[in-house]
Amino acid sequence: ETGVTQTPRHLVMGMTNKKSLKCEQHLGHNAMYWYKQSAKKPLELMFVYNFKEQTENNSVPSRFSPECPNSSHLFLHLHTLQPEDSALYLCASSQGEGSEAFFGQGTRLTVV
Amino acid sequence: GESVGLHLPTLSVQEGDNSIINCAYSNSASDYFIWYKQESGKGPQFIIDIRSNMDKRQGQRVTVLLNKTVKHLSLQIAATQPGDSAVYFCAENIQAGTALIFGKGTTLSVSS
Numbered sequence: 241e242t243g244v245t246q247t248p249r250h251l252v253m254g255m256t257n258k259k260s261l262k263c264e265q266h267l268g269h270n271a272m273y274w275y276k277q278s279a280k281k282p283l284e285l286m287f288v289y290n291f292k293e294q295t296e297n298n299s300v301p302s303r304f305s306p307e308c309p310n311s312s313h314l315f316l317h318l319h320t321l322q323p324e325d326s327a328l329y330l331c332a333s334s335q336g337e338g339s340e341a342f343f344g345q346g347t348r349l350t351v352v
Numbered sequence: 353g354e355s356v357g358l359h360l361p362t363l364s365v366q367e368g369d370n371s372i373i374n375c376a377y378s379n380s381a382s383d384y385f386i387w388y389k390q391e392s393g394k395g396p397q398f399i400i401d402i403r404s405n406m407d408k409r410q411g412q413r414v415t416v417l418l419n420k421t422v423k424h425l426s427l428q429i430a431a432t433q434p435g436d437s438a439v440y441f442c443a444e445n446i447q448a449g450t451a452l453i454f455g456k457g458t459t460l461s462v463s464s
Contacts, residue, residue, distance in 0.1 A: 244395075246395075282456045283396075283454040285451050288451050337450060339384075339445075340401060341386075341443075341451075343395030343397070
């Protein structure tokens with residue numbers, strides 16, 4: 241248990257669905273991240289929030305929409321996804337941006 | 353392209369052997385490096401880190417070596433055990449205040 245909890249662990253959704261991924265950290269960290277992990281690729285940084293403010297958006301398509309209501313919670317809203325968006329989505333947090341990141345277990349997303 | 357990479361996608365060793373996993377990075381300004389371990393169905397977990405003002409750091413059964421001259425990072429695991437089987441990633445912090453950048457993983461398989 242790393243102190244970062246992601247729900248759901250698994251999600252299957254159709255291309256016309258809207259769903260949300262949730263991440264919660266109990267570590268008192270200021271920075272939170274969304275990473276995408278596809279097979280045979282490095283972890284891809286998607287979004288970064290620092291003190292609830294978005295500081296990085298790595299050219300992520302608008303069908304992915306992050307939300308950070310407070311320093312402990314991070315959401316990823318999904319809308320009109322494509323099959324190639326199927327991947328493991330990992331949330332992480334750290335004390336400061338760029339320091340040791342603690343990861344959740346991830347949400348395994350399958351788009352059908 | 354990615355800034356951090358690993359030399360071998362897979363490494364197979366016998367239980368009790370020492371394992372060495374390598375990583376090359378391209379940005380000479382990077383000042384902080386981390387090794388992560390990811391077991392099947394889990395998020396990456398911190399193993400050990402090193403700052404650029406050091407060339408070696410030891411943990412329990414693990415040692416990280418940093419060679420800034422050739423921009424090379426390695427993880428040594430002593431007396432490798434079946435529980436060490438996982439995917440290992442190196443990550444770097446290119447600039448203070450920015451998120452970690454990950455390389456492709458090396459899958460370590462330990463046979464008994």
